[in-house]
Amino acid sequence: MTDDPFAGAPDAPPQGLAFLELGERLRQRGQHAAAATVALSGLAHYPTVADAHDLLARVRADQGDDSAASRAWYAALECDPDHVGARKGLAFVAFRSRDFAAAERHLDIAAMQAPHDITILNALDRLRGLQPARAPVGTVRLTDPAGGVLLFDMQGMRLAGSVREVADVSLADAAAAEGAGLVREAARVARMLDLGTVRHVVMETADAKIAMLPVSRDGALLIYRSSATPLGRLLGLAGDAARAARDWMGSSS
């Protein structure tokens, strides 16, 4: 028997999910190679456990391999789309590469999953403090499936983007269909109450703030953010997204 409780552990078959704790302790001790071996060994037996991918991602991030870390965190999200740790990790990687908009987006989604996690809300505040109040147009990516920006036509067909995840195509299609109905209803209300041309409709739920705004006669946007997002910032993003959408529709037609 050895004094080192972890001696030989990386080569031993994982016993249940205990490898998660073992790998994390190895990672915290700076034994990244051993921690990676434990994580990979565990994943070989439990490939659908999001926490195992999360462990591997954290090890890769510690090793400075952000690309591998991102892949592992996205794998974690495929196993569990609501995995907060993976979102925080992706935000960290994006922040490290100075992609603040992506970092904010991932933290925003994490805040939807864990609205009372003060560490996420504080990180969001710090991140927003580093950026201009209104993000430049280039940060809006209509084709980013996790961008929370959905562009649809007036027949209710999805043109680009998604509500949340790439796997949620049916959710995005349903949102597009209902979004078109909302555009028509908003236009009717605005016309009958003499409110003028519709600029936007903002909807707030317990978990989310959503903006709908027409971008042309042929299309409209839905912007989905967590309830922690300031309303003015949501509308700023919506305006940028509308410009990006007009460019996109112009270039795709």
Added chain:
Amino acid sequence: MTIDQWHAALREVTGVTGVLGALIVSAEDGLVVAETAMEELATADVAALAAALVMRVARCTSAMDAGLPQTAYLVGDRGALLAVAGPAPLWLVAVARNDGELGRLRLLMRDFADVLR
């Protein structure tokens, strides 16, 4: 809250700069429950249209798996309609000009909607 208190709350909402009127509306049937408004505002129309908009918003948030709406704001280039959920099926609704204090109006309506609940 009593009916008198509802009217007092509506009068306070209507006192915000740019507000043309405030109503408590039943979203189920689009009828006015209580109102304080300028004569030029057709409150029955506002109630029916606000209820229709709220229903549409609810369908949209439901399709996005985002839960039930608590507020809905329609902002046009000449004015805005703000709706805040009270105890189901009631909604507090206000119509304002686009130069109104929409930020203050939003907060005031949310406070009253909380009290209504």
